[in-house]
Amino acid sequence: MQKFITMGEGHGDLFELEALISNNHGRIDKGIFLHTEKGLSTFLLVMTPVRGNFQAIYTIYRGILHKSGTGQKYKMIDGWCREHDIPIVEFSTRDPKDFHEKDQFYQYITGVLRLNHLIPPLT
Template sequence: MQKFIQLGEGYGDVFELEALIQNNHQRIKSGIYLHVEGKPSTFILVMAPVRGNFQALYTIYQGIPMTSKSRQKYKIINENLEKYNISKVEMTTRDPGDFHDRTQYFQYMLGVLRLNNLIPPLS
């Protein structure tokens, strides 16, 4: 079972993510950016499954600005991924606004991530 766990907002989310990477880098499978044109990107930190099939997917939901002026969060995350040799994937996805609510968007993304072999299939 994969579960999205949303981190805080503002710069607090990046500091939480940075601590997660530093303290759990041995459990991290990958970092995934989900880009939507003209909107801030979403970032997902994919953890290895624990205790059976539970897999945490820590996310910064639409909190990574991608304009040329404000890419500081993107830079901080990438530096941490590189420091611990964690693979990074970047992909373009549907706009979360296309969905009725955030839960539907996350269900859609679970399917996309499974189809692209970025997380394991349901078992």
């Protein structure tokens, strides 16, 4: 069972993400940047599954300006992941604004991640 945990959309989310990566890098499976054509990118920090197949996925929802890799938040997150040898996956997805609710976007992303074998299938 995967659970999306939204960290926020401001600067506090960055400080929390940095601490999470620094203190728990051994439990992190991968980082995923979800880019859209025109909007802000979303970042997912996928943890390894724990007790009972629970898998936390920490999210910075629509909070990262990508700009072909030159956005400041993007560079910071990319650097933290590389510093701790956390694999990074990047791809384009539908814009979260295409969905009426955030939960619908997360359901869509869960399907995309499972189809691409980036998270385990439903058991």
